[in-house]
Amino acid sequence: MRARLQAVLATAALVLAGSALAQDSTMDEIAKYREMLADGNPAELFELKGEALWKKARGPKNASLEQCDMGLGPGKLDGAYAQLPRYFPDTRKVMDVESRLVHCMVSLQGFKEEDVTRQWFSRPGKESDIEALVTYIGAKSNGMKIDVPARHPEEARMAKVGEYIFYRRSGPQDFSCSICHGQNDKRIRLQDLGNLTTQAGAGVAMSTWPSYRVSQGAMWTMQRRLIDCMRQARWPEPKYLSDSVIALQVYLQKNASGTVMQTPGIKR
């Protein structure tokens, strides 16, 4: 906790030094950072809320999520996030943390998928259970190594699909993921862009999610991050939990494998 707060302070100082001169919303940014520094990483509140949601009997079947199998066996959460996405024999699909979580909410608790995913990300005044639960599940992998070797043929296939999408250019700006994230040491405006095709770059990026985004005042999951990058690419909007978003995660987690998770993260 103490080390984490120090890291937060250091990042905040850095970000302020960099962006204070340049961005219109500087005052907003400063106010938000002040708030954040007073409380530590706000993600910790989501973690607590997620834990309560995980353990509480809810839904038409009045069940908790404690029997949910995130890949390591029912209820076994330690290290599970770091090994996702993976192939699940029961659904015969490669699933990421969010698709698996929704699967559990549907199969164990009896919720309808459309109901539990309606609020898959939060908006001002509208919190998202999914964000809290993913933060809790993620935190159970803090300090563990990302391990997605993609050895199962279905996982290997999804890694290839993700790689294909990573280099696929289209849209009115000719963008692909690679034009922003395919080289070392580049930045767009002032935002650093890691090279997601290398272990180092993908490692830095993937190990710190889910993340509290100070500029958004919200917790973001990896689905949210990737769907927003597709918005930045000026593409149409992907479906939440769709295969291409999962495929990209398999590709990125595979590249990042070996990196120690530091989650929940806190970012610009």
Added chain:
Amino acid sequence: MHKTLIAATLALLASLPAHAQERTPSGAASVKNDVSKQAEQIFRSSFRGDNPKFWMDRLEQDDAMRLCSQYRDNPPAKLRQKIELAQKATIRYPVDGKLIGDWKEGEKLASSGRGGHIGFIQPDAPMTPRGGNCYACHQLAKKEVAYGTIGPTLHHFGKLRGASDDIIKYAYDKIYNSNAFTACTNMPRFGLHNWLTPEQITHIVAFLVDPESPVNKD
């Protein structure tokens, strides 16, 4: 097609380094096509059903996009030349033939990264004017410190290269269709996509070459 066979081949492919596939002339190439076909299908079916068709059209690829994707932006020399020639042929000029406009307008366009964001979560308001977003990737005027580094610095572009007709035409052509000079560059093709009008491009050209422009003055 046999599912197990595909799975087995894919597992094998996954264990090869990425470049090996492109260099293998026959067998591996066709397997690679299978992956691309599947991947393309998965990609296209991953979008929300209520995206209007004119949004979905943004997923279509012209020859340049398709080839650049296939070769990961690094096509062999011959293909590179072919792409550049074809892209050069797309360039259109303003009716009055004047390629240099007003640098002040150009500065505004270069600074704005707005426009063109679609989707349901955080789209730009309809009719938001589109900017050139040059600062996302380039350093230009010295006073703007929030510049990206995906492209080279353009600070002192005119001071260093002058403002000859050739340089003005080069700057215009480059912004209109960046691929005319560098196949598969990371820089968008602003004129080709009608992202910027020819007239707007002339303003940005002025921002780059006019001696009074802050790109050259400071």
